[in-house]
Amino acid sequence: MRRWVWGRIERISLKNRIILLVLVFGILPMLFFSSVSYFSSKRQIVENAKSNLMQNVKKNNELITNYLERVEEAGLMFTIDPALEAVMNSDPPSMKTEVLHQNLAIKECMNKYFLGIPKVFSAHLYTDYYRMVGNYTISNYKPPMYVPYDDFTKSFLYEQAAEAKGKMRWIPTYRFEEAYEVPEYEGVAYDYEYLFSAVKQVNCVRDKDRPSPVLIISFRPSFFEDILESREELGLPEAPEYYIVDEAGCVVYDSKQESLSQKSDIAVRLGLTQKSGAKLVRDQGVKYLAAYDTLGLMGWKQIILVPEKSYISSLSAIPRALFVTSLTVSAVFILLVGGMVNGMMKAIHLLLNGMNRLGSGEFHLHLPRTHDSEMNMLVDKFNEMDERICTLIQNNYEMHIREKEAQLAALNMQLNPHFLYNTLNTINAMAISNKQLEISRAIVSLSKMMQHTLSVEGECCRLCEEIDGLMDYFELMKFRFMDAFEVRLDIEEALMQTWVPRLIFQPLIENAIVHGFADLEKGGVILIKGRTDTDGMRSFWVEDNGRGFDGESREKQSHFGIRNVRHRLELLYGAKQEFHISSKAGKGTVVWFRIP
Amino acid sequence: MKKRVLTSALFLAAALAVSACGNKEQTGAQDGGSAGKVTDSSVAEKGDTQEDSAQAGDKVKIRYAYWGSTFENEAMQNIARKYESLHPGVEIECIYIPNADYTTKMSAMIASGDEPDIANLFASDFMVWAEQGRLVNIDEWMEKDERYRYEDFIPNCFFEVQNGEIAGRSIANELMQLYYNVDLFQEMGVEPLPANPQEALTWEEFVTVCQKLTVDVNGNNALSPDFDPEKIRTYGIDFQKSSAVWSAFVYQNNAPVLSEDGSEYKMDDPASVEAIQKLGDLINVYHVAPDPLTASSTNMSTTSSLQSKQVAIICDGTWTNLDLSSIDINYDVACLPKMSGEPCFSSATSVCSIFNTCENVDVAWDFYMFLADPDNAIELYSSGLWMPLMIKYYEDEELIAKWADPETTSHTDGFRECAVEYTKYPNKLNPETCVIGWTKLDAVISSALDSVWMGEKTAQEVLTEIKPSVEELVKGYIKMK
Structure with a gap:
């Protein structure tokens, strides 16, 4: 195994080896440290976000409690209001007009306590003689919201009030049409489809045989909108999700407006079962930071959900910048190194190429210089070598020729022609005088041949002369x-x-x-x-x-x-x-x- | 090789710059996020910006208080935004206070020194505060403003108080009309009501129409012998028991509320008594209208009642056109039935004034007149909320079409005849608008009238009974210009 690895390593080219080294010892540590920094920043952000959200939730609940406590107090004071008591305990009205006037008197009384509380949508008092008293506006002389008189006792609001026996009870958001039987509302435009109410039995009637009046103070869920969504100092890019649910899971408020008055298991599902807290949760595949707190007044839980990517985006930019920079630097570094090595390899290849050509006899290559001084040295030396070899060969060759010529010349000069010819003539004369004709002939041939051979009259001669010389030789x-x-x-x-x-x-x-x-x-x-x-x-x-x-x-x-x-x-x-x-x-x- | 180095260097520089920018933006978002968010939301919100952003310091802020329905509130918000877009240096804060709370709230605001710059006011409240010297004398401003003259406006449009000061103008021209559900009329096979005052139904005809439309739970209408008045499902007509409404009928009967000069109580006049009795009979004799007790505790708003066909006709001021045109109902308008004599129109308006605690009266004045001029705020008129105060809008065909044409505005076919033409008849201001101290008077009169509506006393009895107590309260009319 090790051998194989080592073998692979050795086979990696120089260029890739350099890059590999750069990566391992230069880039990786940088990336490592920047990601460590990033993740620790992220953790810090989450902790900050948690405490921020908790604060936010608690503040919201304080505000909500403020308003709603006022209603409770007003309800209390209203119950013991002397004017109300007087009306409710007076003799049953004999004339219908009296009923009307007492109804108006009760309305005045209600206004005293509930008119001043902002965001109260409507206030009603269910009574026996005086029918349903409600606050109303002049232009419509009817209350902004209707509560049926005849069947009110059948409604769950009445039930709840009766159960509470005089304490104020908070009813979580319900659909108006579900609370009362009102078929005439079909197709009609009205603006109180969803309401939540505080109901209270007003125990101001002394006669035990008479039913107690029931107070109904109603709000629209938009009540929460103003409080919850005005606290945008969270600095989040998008608004978080808000929920208010009661202990049984009934949705009092839903910022997405999807599940008002319905049952939701959101608190249980996300594990938000304490009185208050903040934790990371996962819902339907999306990660959220959830913070929640319970309204002491009636046990409703306010839950705020912030998707993780929402507060991560506000992550401190420094580690991110670091991350990005290190990546960029790595990339650039690799490019530069690669470029440099490539350049080097090119120069080497050039030299190799030159050597090949030189070897096969091409001279005067004049390889071009590069940008690199070290390589230039090589190239210059190579070119020098090129020239020198060329010169050397030339010299050698020429020398060789000269040598030959010298040899020839020497050869030519070896024999002193005059001495030779004279001696041969003498021998010839001796042969003739001795009547040795064949010997004479031989000597003459030799003489002629030698004349031809040792002639200094130029490199070339006529073919006929050459043939003559040859014939002499043949003899x-x-x-x-x-x-x-x-x-x-x-x-x-x-x-x-x-x-x-x-x-x-x-x-x-x-x-x-x-x-x-x-x-x-x-x-x-x-x-x-x-x-x-x-x-x-x-x-x-x-x-x-x-x-x-x-x-x-x-x-x-x-x-x-x-x-x-x-x-x-x-x-x-x-x-x-x-x-x-x-x-x-x-x-x-x-x-x-x-x-x- | 050189090229490569260069491009790499550039790339690196760019990457660094981008990440640096990103850094700044985000820290900016974290720290100063609220500033950025507020600037954006202050344009989008309903003008309720109270934050101390740099923007608010440069703009002039005008606070305008008013009552009305949710539709009216929306219309006012829109007009405020329109004004702001035409005058970038101005911010209008719309303070919407529901009717029931209005006087109380307004009193509280004045008491705490937090009064708005411009406010709609009930005439009686107006008088009180004008006497306390809290309101700007707009006479001066009318003089200075070359665009408008008193002659441009309908008569009885400006309210004069002590020293000849003009402390307010009508909010708009309004009158009482009948509104009826066209679909229901068709279903019941009843002829639509006439819009032209010349063709108005007589009282008897009117009652019959209402009877045909009043149906009990068994399907018997009020003309039928089997009709059960205890179990009525649909009423023919519903009308407010406020002075704005009953005075309209009194005037239709050519009867007085106070004497001409406003010094005497005149409701015991036989004609006045007759008118009141007729209204009462609608409830108790013909059973075509609900009594106040039933009415106040049954069901939804008048407009919704009309929409859901629980009542066939309602009687209300022309501002109702806005609400009705905003919901899904096929309705039309009609003139009040003839009682005796010539038709007259009873205008029911309240006052709009500028408080003298306003710091930028010039800007307030500009907005104040912007609203009154259909040239500018045409939406308020074409949507049905108001009728113009300026005369030319009743005389020039083109201008009339701008705010009353059934094709292009929110108004119905009958509106032209019923409202526009109606204003050509003599105008009698409803007592709420023009009688000094009417609140006190009304408390006695309306309270007494309850017996009539409940059917327990006759109009004659009641109106004569109260005469002594009322007489002391009569203080005359508000002077109008």
Whole structure:
């Protein structure tokens, strides 16, 4: 396992290794610290939010309690109001007008206590003789809200009041049409669909046989709106959800206006079962911070729900900025490093490329310089090397040629021609005087051949002259090898006057004789052919039927004579010449060259 | 390579800038969030901004108090917003106080030095406070303002108090009308009521119509022998027992409430008695209207009663048009039935005044007249809340169409004849508006009239009985211009 990992690691390129290192030792710690900072900030925010919300909830409840306590107090004082007592305990009215007037008197009394309390929507008193007394406005002379007289005793409001026996009881939000049977309300526009009320039996009637009047003070749920939603100093981007539920789960107020008067298990569901508190909850997949407090007056719970993302968005920006910055810096860093490494690799590749080309013989590459000073050093040195090698080769080559020339010259100069010719003449004279004609002939041939060979009259001579020289050589060879071979000529007449390098054939002939006819006693033939090719070049063959050798033996080719011929041809004609030697063992050898 | 470095550097700089901005915004939101929120909400709210934001300090604030239905409140809020949009340096705070609490509340506000700048007032309250010198003399302002002259306005529009000071103007022109449920009339097979005063029903015809419309729980109408007055399901007509209403009928009968010069109680006049008795008979003889006790404890508001067909006709001031046009009801207006003599129209208006504790009377005056001029506040008139105070709006066809055309405004077909044309007849102000100290008078008179409505005494008895106690309270009329 470790081996495999190590193997993988080693195979990662330099560039990626650098990036990896940067990541591991540079970026990761940064990210780690910024996320630690972020999460601890978040925790702090949650704690702050919790205490903030709790404060808010408690303040709201204080305000609500304030208002509602006033109603309680007013209810108390109303019960013992002397004017009310007087009316309620007076003799039953004989005239209907009296009923009307007493009704108005009770209304005045109610106004005294309840008119001044803001946000009270309506106040009613259910009585026996005086019917239903309600506060009303002049323009409508009817109360803003209707409470039926005849069936009131059947309603749950009456029941609750009776049960409480004189204490004020708070009824959580109910639907008006559910509380009373009012079919005539269908299709009618009215603005008290939902109400919550305080009911109280007003025990001011002394006659025990008469029923006690019942006070009904009603509010609309919008009462809470003004209190709850005016406290926007929470600084949240969106309004939180508010609920007020009673102990049985009946929704008194719902900021979303969806579940008024219905039963809700929200308190139980979210675990808000204490008197008050704040905690993180999850409801229908959404995380909330919930804070709640109970209204002491009637046990209703006020719950505020703030979705987590709402207060998280107000998260302190510093850790976030840090987070973002570290990410950005990481990204930029990686880009920069990558860029740098890429640049470096490019330069190296350039050098490698240059080396390749240099190796295959391309010189004067003049690699371009880069931006990097270190790389530039390399490049400069490389270019220098390029030039030097080039120079070196040139020098070498030239030197080599000069050497050869020197050798040739030396060779040429080895023999002092005058001494040679004089000596040969003397020998010739001696031979003639002794009537040794063959010896004379041999000496003359030698003399002529040597004259031809050692002539300093230029690199080239006419082909006819060259052939003459060759013939002289052959004469000598004939003497030596006693007619073991003969020479045939097959040269185009036109070629005879053309210029050929001096002694070009000589080594070839020598080879043929010395090597080809080494074992031959007789029947050897050397054929010298010369043709003009279609493109104007001249082809010459030197063929022999000697011993031959197999294929194109490298050994033979590197033989001094062949090398010489080749070299000279190259020097003189450069690329415009061709030279080829082929042979077959036992059959013979052909040497062919082509010159312009 | 260079390009890359450059772009990377730019990217980095941009990222840093963005996160720095984000930082600032959020700390801004956390600390000064309330400021930002208040500025936004102060435009959207109903003008109840009492916070000390920088905005409030630069604007002139005018506080305007009024009563009315929820629809009326909405209409006033809208007009305040309109005014604010035309005058950016002004903020109007609308103080809505329900009727029942109005006098009490207003008194409390004055007592605590917290009176509004402009307020609608009941005439009797108006008189009291005008005498206490609490109201601005708008005569001076009328003189200075070149846009308006007294002649532009209908007669009896401005209220004169001691020293010839004009302490207030009518809120609007209003009169008493009948409103009826068109669908119910059709169902019952009854002819729609006439809108043109010349074609008004006689009293007898009117009673018959009401009888046809009054139905008991068994389906018998009031003309039927099987009719059970104890178990009425639908009433033909319901009317307030306030002086605004019964005085309208008294005037229709060409009868007086007080003498011409306002020095004498005149309701014992036979014609007045007759009118009151007729109203009482509607309740107790023909059983077409509910008595006050039944009425006050049954059911919903008058407009809702009309909508739910518990009553076929109601009698109320022209401001009711706003409420009725805002709910889902097919209604129309009709003129009061002829009683005797020529039709006359009884206007029922209250007073609008400027308190002299107002710090920016010039701005208040501008808004004050803005409301009175249909050119500006046309919505208040076309929606049915008010009728114009300016004469040209009754004479120029084009202008009439602007606020009374059934096609383009909230008014019904009958409104033109019934209301616009009605104003061509003689105007008699209802006592509430023009009698000095009417509250005290009314307390006695209306209280006494209760016996008539309950059917326990006759109008003759009652109105003669109270004469001695009432006479002392008669103080004359308010002077009007």
